[in-house]
Amino acid sequence: MTVSVRYWSWFKDLAGLEREVFELDPGLALGDLLAQVRGRHPKFEQVRKSTLVAVGLEYQGAEHRLQDGDEVSLFPPVQGG
Amino acid sequence: MRRELQLVREPLDEDSLRRGWIPSAGSGAVLQFLGIVRGREGDGAIEALEYEAFEPMAEHQFQKLFDGVEMRWPTVEAVRLVHRLGVVSVGEASLWVEVVSPHRAEAFAACQWLIDAMKQVVPIWKRALPAPER
Numbered sequence: 001m002t003v004s005v006r007y008w009s010w011f012k013d014l015a016g017l018e019r020e021v022f023e024l025d026p027g028l029a030l031g032d033l034l035a036q037v038r039g040r041h042p043k044f045e046q047v048r049k050s051t052l053v054a055v056g057l058e059y060q061g062a063e064h065r066l067q068d069g070d071e072v073s074l075f076p077p078v079q080g081g
Numbered sequence: 082m083r084r085e086l087q088l089v090r091e092p093l094d095e096d097s098l099r100r101g102w103i104p105s106a107g108s109g110a111v112l113q114f115l116g117i118v119r120g121r122e123g124d125g126a127i128e129a130l131e132y133e134a135f136e137p138m139a140e141h142q143f144q145k146l147f148d149g150v151e152m153r154w155p156t157v158e159a160v161r162l163v164h165r166l167g168v169v170s171v172g173e174a175s176l177w178v179e180v181v182s183p184h185r186a187e188a189f190a191a192c193q194w195l196i197d198a199m200k201q202v203v204p205i206w207k208r209a210l211p212a213p214e215r
Contacts, residue, residue: 008135009206052204057141059202073135073204080132080139080164080205081116081176081196 001026001068003033008075011051014043024066030055031062033072050077083159084147088136090167093174098163105158108181112188114196116176118169122209129170135204136166142203146195150180153194154187160195164205 003022007015038044054073102111118130161179169175182188
């Protein structure tokens, strides 16, 4: 299945891009994708604990099962106001 | 509860916002909060903050927070929130929050909760633009 990953704020600098696509085995969970992201971009290991993750418009945890076509967003702590 | 949300790139029209609340017979408190950009961020002087948002998710998360206000303070009549995006200079307003309710206690509590919760879940980020060295 194909899942797109979008990076926000200074995570774009960590990844060196804004968006990329991952080809995953069906049934994988969000945590599996994050491991692949860290594999491609080792700098994300340093921000592992502070990384916020959404699928579509909702926050999700590592156990969340991904589906083909999902758009995953990775971003640092938010700072509105 | 009436709700209004705007994510805007132009300066806030504070006078218009200030006069824009809609009273009802039950309204006893109109709390209006204005957040402005400070001249210092961390250790250094800044010229502006640049705000970035994941807008569809920010709008969705704000609506969930408005649901949270409605659930926690059922007497609140209206919430209006305007957040600037893009470059906001020092001294300019970046955030406007208005809560209308029958009494002040729930207006203060709801406003404080809404802003605190926004800073936890709404995907908006800021980047400091340093002031030029003199």
